[in-house]
Amino acid sequence: MDALYERPKSLTNRATAYCPGCLHGVATRLIAELIDELDARADTVAVLPVGCGTLGMFHFNTDIVVSPHGRTPAVATGVKRSAPEKLVFSYQGDGDLAAIGLAEIMHAANRGENFTVIFINNGTYGMTGGQMAPTTLVGQKSTTTPEGRNPAETGYPMMMCEILSQLRAPRYIARFSLDCPANVIQAKKGLRKSFELQRAGKGFTFVELLSNCPTNWGLSPLECLEWMRENTMKAFPLGVFRDRED
Amino acid sequence: MEKKFLKGNEAVAEAAILAGCRFFAGYPITPQNEIPEYMARRMPQVGGVFLQGESETASVCMVYGAAAMGKLAMTSSSGPGISLKAEGISTLAGAQLPAVIVNVMRGGPGLGTIQAAQSDYLHATKAMGHGGFRVLVLAPSTVQEAIDLTYKAFGLAVKYQNPAVVLMDGWIGSMMEPVTLPEAKEPVKNAYTGWGTRYYNPSGTDVDVVTSCLLEPDRQELLNIHFGEMYETWARDEVMAEEYMLGDAEYVIVAYGTAARAARTAIGSLREKGVKAGMLRPISLYPFPYDALKRLDKSRVRCILDTEMTLPVQMKDDIRLGVTDAIPVHSCGRSGGVVLTNEDIEDALLRIIEEEGK
Ligand SMILES: Cc1ncc(C[n+]2csc(CCOP(=O)(O)OP(=O)(O)O)c2C)c(N)n1
Ligand code: SF4
Numbered sequence: 001m002d003a004l005y006e007r008p009k010s011l012t013n014r015a016t017a018y019c020p021g022c023l024h025g026v027a028t029r030l031i032a033e034l035i036d037e038l039d040a041r042a043d044t045v046a047v048l049p050v051g052c053g054t055l056g057m058f059h060f061n062t063d064i065v066v067s068p069h070g071r072t073p074a075v076a077t078g079v080k081r082s083a084p085e086k087l088v089f090s091y092q093g094d095g096d097l098a099a100i101g102l103a104e105i106m107h108a109a110n111r112g113e114n115f116t117v118i119f120i121n122n123g124t125y126g127m128t129g130g131q132m133a134p135t136t137l138v139g140q141k142s143t144t145t146p147e148g149r150n151p152a153e154t155g156y157p158m159m160m161c162e163i164l165s166q167l168r169a170p171r172y173i174a175r176f177s178l179d180c181p182a183n184v185i186q187a188k189k190g191l192r193k194s195f196e197l198q199r200a201g202k203g204f205t206f207v208e209l210l211s212n213c214p215t216n217w218g219l220s221p222l223e224c225l226e227w228m229r230e231n232t233m234k235a236f237p238l239g240v241f242r243d244r245e246d
Numbered sequence: 247m248e249k250k251f252l253k254g255n256e257a258v259a260e261a262a263i264l265a266g267c268r269f270f271a272g273y274p275i276t277p278q279n280e281i282p283e284y285m286a287r288r289m290p291q292v293g294g295v296f297l298q299g300e301s302e303t304a305s306v307c308m309v310y311g312a313a314a315m316g317k318l319a320m321t322s323s324s325g326p327g328i329s330l331k332a333e334g335i336s337t338l339a340g341a342q343l344p345a346v347i348v349n350v351m352r353g354g355p356g357l358g359t360i361q362a363a364q365s366d367y368l369h370a371t372k373a374m375g376h377g378g379f380r381v382l383v384l385a386p387s388t389v390q391e392a393i394d395l396t397y398k399a400f401g402l403a404v405k406y407q408n409p410a411v412v413l414m415d416g417w418i419g420s421m422m423e424p425v426t427l428p429e430a431k432e433p434v435k436n437a438y439t440g441w442g443t444r445y446y447n448p449s450g451t452d453v454d455v456v457t458s459c460l461l462e463p464d465r466q467e468l469l470n471i472h473f474g475e476m477y478e479t480w481a482r483d484e485v486m487a488e489e490y491m492l493g494d495a496e497y498v499i500v501a502y503g504t505a506a507r508a509a510r511t512a513i514g515s516l517r518e519k520g521v522k523a524g525m526l527r528p529i530s531l532y533p534f535p536y537d538a539l540k541r542l543d544k545s546r547v548r549c550i551l552d553t554e555m556t557l558p559v560q561m562k563d564d565i566r567l568g569v570t571d572a573i574p575v576h577s578c579g580r581s582g583g584v585v586l587t588n589e590d591i592e593d594a595l596l597r598i599i600e601e602e603g604k
């Protein structure tokens with residue numbers, strides 16, 4: 001009998017370490033499925049950030065290197081330059097990538113490093129308990145913007161796909177959402193494209209995934225999805241921002 | 247054995263390549279710029295990787311990524327950049343990865359000056375970053391020794407799966423001396439032996455989990471205890487020091503690096519004046535040669551002169567630990583990049599002797 005659905009070999013056999021309803025789990029599973037489909041488990045290095053993404057240490061059944069907070073693209077640069085034959089991705093939250101690690105992501109992108117960045121935008125610092133992130137929406141409450149984000153004091157959400165699109169070197173830049181199956185399928189296509197471009201040595205690929213944080217948003221998993229559609233996805237338009245032919 | 251006339255910074259870079267280093271990432275800062283510049287030329291010739299990072303923070307993290315892949319990797323900088331590398335060095339140590347960090351010291355604190363100094367003894371030997379880890383610290387006093395110690399630093403880093411530091415000053419970095427180069431080692435892939443895999447993916451037979459994050463207090467404590475035992479091994483097996491004219495010495499100068507060169511000259515002229523001076527020159531600053539100080543004949547040695555290119559001096563507490571107050575410890579030095587001369591040292595010691603006579 002053929003199995004229709006099973007645990008990807010690129011995932012370890014354990015219960016999720018993320019909170020119930022967290023889309024980090026969906027992102028992790030998508031990546032693992034793809035690695036299986038590309039038959040790349042033994043040749044993959046996951047470069048993990050500091051944030052809830054660190055919990056990927058428990059999940060990816062691949063080589064893993066955990067970076068200091070935000071240096072993830074610099075660590076991935078060292079990894080990929082040292083082992084060009086590996087499939088390398090960094091997995092980063094919005095605090096990791098768009099705040100503390102802004103220099104590292106800009107310069108890895110500008111060098112056109114041949115790895116894939118997977119950017120989990122949940123509009124908050126999940127791991128540390130829901131503080132404002134660079135991506136927190138205008139008016140959105142967080143533990144450090146108790147009255148809602150006020151742009152006069154803290155500026156506006158940073159649109160990383162749009163910002164990175166100002167650079168010449170990146171090969172592929174796209175934003176997807178994990179709010180519903182149809183969008184998850186699109187996201188997986190974008191990830192697949194990135195991995196395939198990387199394998200073909202085409203350079204820097206960047207996939208932003210709009211995500212949630214039920215725990216710190218204070219919403220049920222289902223309410224989170226609705227909130228994403230009403231708010232996050234309106235502020236962060238989905239789409240492909242760069243798909244450069246050589 | 248090839249003989250060459252090399253500048254200290256370039257000598258260090260070549261020694262790294264001969265030791266099998268095939269990955270370098272760095273960021274410009276005086277007085278170490280010749281190291282990344284040399285690596286930019288040389289690494290492609292040997293099939294290695296050179297990267298100019300966007301900062302010291304990024305550069306040392308690139309080295310961390312390379313070390314995680316089993317490469318022998320190095321980064322270099324000077325004071326302000328070394329501060330920025332603290333995060334990455336702590337991460338290397340916590341993740342149990344080898345790497346070599348070169349600090350060509352200048353005058354501090356803050357931006358300080360770009361001239362040669364020995365400002366970073368305490369930073370290098372006590373806490374190169376947060377968390378209570380240690381690194382091996384080797385301090386050359388000639389260009390030849392800069393080569394030999396850089397070469398050795400890679401061996402030690404791999405032996406202990408821990409970062410090692412070559413701590414030299416801007417003088418050694420910029421002076422040229424005739425040197426003999428060691429034999430070229432074939433680069434090898436270093437297998438990862440850190441503890442991440444066993445905790446996060448115990449059934450993963452073909453994967454490495456390289457991390458400095460053990461999450462659970464009891465695991466972290468076990469690792470910290472393991473580190474403590476390793477540092478004790480260093481104290482037993484890896485101490486290096488030179489004893490110069492100590493046989494009959496009544497006055498012992500303790501100095502390392504360029505300060506030891508000035509001290510050597512001072513000892514010559516002091517001896518001509520009938521002063522029985524000698525020197526203990528720590529070569530490994532961590533582990534520190536406490537035993538060589540303990541062995542000094544307390545009935546003969548009248549005092550110790552801690553001599554450094556930094557003020558206030560930074561090695562004095564370690565010297566006092568070695569002699570346990572049985573011998574008085576004085577100090578002399580210049581700082582901020584002002585040149586320390588042999589006359590400075592000679593005058594300081596003659597003044598102490600005069601005070602004794604009163
Ligand atoms: C240098 C440093 N600063 C701060 C922290 C604390 N810290 C841990 S996770 C985190 C935020 C992570 O937020 P994000 O990147 O958005 O990831 P998420 O948890 O939301 O997925 C912070 C600030 C740290 N570990 N290291
Ligand atoms: S804290 Fe938020 S982002 Fe982190 S695992 Fe829980 S729900 Fe997900």
Ligand SMILES: [Mg+2]
Binds near residue numbers: 093095120122123125
């Ligand atoms: Mg986040």
